[in-house]
Amino acid sequence: MNAKAWKYLRKAAFWLLVAVIVLFAVFPFYYAILTSFETGSALFEVNYLPESFSLINYISVFKGQPFGHNIFNSIFVSFLVVALSLLLGVTASYALARVKFAGRGLLLITILSVSMFPQVAVLSGMFELIRGLGLYNSMFGLAISYMMLTLPFTVWVLTAFMRDLPRELEEAAVMDGATPWTVIRRVFLPVMWPAMVTTGLLAFIAAWNEFLFALTFTLTDDKRTVPVAIALISGASQHEMPWGNIMAASVIVTLPLIVLVLIFQRRIVSGLTAGAVKG
Amino acid sequence: MAHASSLTRSRRRSAWIFLIPMLAILAVVAGWPLLRTFYFGFTDANLSDLSSYSFIGIENFYAVYDGEAYGLLIDPEWWQAVWNTLFFSVISVSLETALGMVVALVLNQNFRGRGLVRAAVLIPWAIPTIVSARMWNWMLHDQFGIINDMLMKLGILSAPIAWTASPDWAMSAVILVDVWKTTPFMALLILAALQMLPGDCYEAARVDGIHPVRVFFKVTLPLIKPAVMVAVIFRALDALRVFDVIYVLTPNNPQTTTMSVYARQQLVDFQEVGYGSAASTLLFVVIAFCIMAYIMIGRVRLDEGGH
Structure with missing residues (x-):
């Protein structure tokens, strides 16, 4: 009897722990959604459950500032960065994973160390570079600076993945005299897509969420990306913050990401572990 | 055997051709800005005009004027x-x-x-x-x-x-x-x-x-x-x-x-x-x-x- 009671107690404790974890993880986003549907005085009462439902915040966030532009900017930069990172990453990782040459290990460590650079440590040099190229306040300037963030781990994760593929895969093609470019396109690309989806998604998230470069290298409201736009939404004074608008904007930019992450959760986990744990 | 080694050599060559674009981009967007930032740290550069500045040694880190010390290293x-x-x-x-x-x-x-x-x-x-x-x-x-x-x-x-x-x-x-x-x-x-x-x-x-x-x-x-x-x-x-x-x-x-x-x-x-x-x-x-x-x-x- 005593053992049985003990067992139930342990089970209850376990489920309580699970409940606390889920609540802590989900509640802030739930509360953001709830707030985004509230207007007027409802906004300034603390509600735990939905009390009112209005889409006004979702409409007004597009009116007060060029939020549509901001979303477009973020999408454009993120896709550009993903495409460039994958293109450069796949070819480079083929060389790093499948061809033996002197200095390969050193090269990999150097590439990995770039991903550890603090962004602030390159800020003034990057500013000068982007201004020098005439790309200040432009999406192309941002895309260039983001390559520093996405390219190293794209190369790293794709190399880790490609190294694990069997040698026989390319042998026949090489013996037939196929050029390395053909080998990549015909032999590796068809089996690489899971790894490319993973790294592409991680690069997309990194570019979509980036803040410091976007804040520093853009100037006008219509050139801002979404995180900067959200960070800069403010009211006439500190006590007139349009919290409803801020939460609506937050929900708009977060929902697609959450959907993506939940769909690809297994791939993301394997990508993160390949990038971090294998590192 | 001779065939294999010439194959290896051509593979190595193409490996470098694949690597160079990626390495060049990394050098431009990471290596160069990092070095420039280090260098700027020893100058009096100002954001309003990044093209004219002069080298001032370690004065940003530590300098003494009229018996009073200035610089990052003593900035509380x-x-x-x-x-x-x-x-x-x-x-x-x-x-x-x-x-x-x-x-x-x-x-x-x-x-x-x-x-x-x-x-x-x-x-x-x-x-x-x-x-x-x-x-x-x-x-x-x-x-x-x-x-x-x-x-x-x-x-x-x-x-x-x-x-x-x-x-x-x-x-x-x-x-x-x-x-x-x-x-x-x-x-x-x-x-x-x-x-x-x-x-x-x-x-x-x-x-x-x-x-x-x-x-x-x-x-x-x-x-x-x-x-x-x-x-x-x-x-x-x-x-x-x-x-x-x-x-x-x-x-x-x-x-x-x-x-x-x-x-x-x-x-x-x-x-x-x-x-x-x-x-x-x-x-x-x-x-x-x-x-x-x-x-x-x-x-x-x-x-x-x-x-």
Whole structure:
């Protein structure tokens, strides 16, 4: 009897722990959604459950500032960065994973160390570079600076993945005299897509969420990306913050990401572990 | 044989052709800006005109005029920022590791709805840092915030607290948001390590009737330690350069100004590119030193982390 009671107690404790974890993880986003549907005085009462439902915040966030532009900017930069990172990453990782040459290990460590650079440590040099190229306040300037963030781990994760593929895969093609470019396109690309989806998604998230470069290298409201736009939404004074608008904007930019992450959760986990744990 | 070696040679050549574009881009977008920033640290460059500046040696770091010393190395605000950064990093990474371990151990159990729980845990990780800072900003609002409301209803607080504005609580608020946002990352990495463990030693421990807590400390922890140490490095690197959360959650608060916030403030807000770059350079040195110390003290083997 005593053992049985003990067992139930342990089970209850376990489920309580699970409940606390889920609540802590989900509640802030739930509360953001709830707030985004509230207007007027409802906004300034603390509600735990939905009390009112209005889409006004979702409409007004597009009116007060060029939020549509901001979303477009973020999408454009993120896709550009993903495409460039994958293109450069796949070819480079083929060389790093499948061809033996002197200095390969050193090269990999150097590439990995770039991903550890603090962004602030390159800020003034990057500013000068982007201004020098005439790309200040432009999406192309941002895309260039983001390559520093996405390219190293794209190369790293794709190399880790490609190294694990069997040698026989390319042998026949090489013996037939196929050029390395053909080998990549015909032999590796068809089996690489899971790894490319993973790294592409991680690069997309990194570019979509980036803040410091976007804040520093853009100037006008219509050139801002979404995180900067959200960070800069403010009211006439500190006590007139349009919290409803801020939460609506937050929900708009977060929902697609959450959907993506939940769909690809297994791939993301394997990508993160390949990038971090294998590192 | 001669054929094979000429094949190898042509493969090597094409390997370099594939590598050069990637390396060139990295050199331009990472190597060059880093070197330029180091160099700017020894000049009096100003943001209004980056093309004219002069070399002033170490004056940004330390200089004496008329018997009075100036420079970053004796700037109390800089050292406050260094202290804030280290304090933030140590506390938040420790909390994230401990909580991540708990979440990973839960997710490693077999129970109904495990997939849903894992999906829920991933949500904070998927939310952009700026958005999570704003969400918590609202929840921690001094007048209308739900956190004050909860704590007062539970009788823990008698009066609301201005979490993000008060000097006593601002750092705690920042740590709370960071822990909420990045514990999932830690949990997933630890979970991956847990799932690679061999099952047979647990079988043996169960047969011998050893208490699960003892099994955790004697078997599980030593086995996953290398992976955890590597995960901690990645988190620590992130924490030491923290910027976004603080910029949005507690702007202009000396209690939470970190090295990155300080350096950007000098660089952009005060336009002092020389001085700000000197701070960036020092930040780079401090972070490199911390990570090297951690690797040496913890005897982390980077290549042993995975399989």
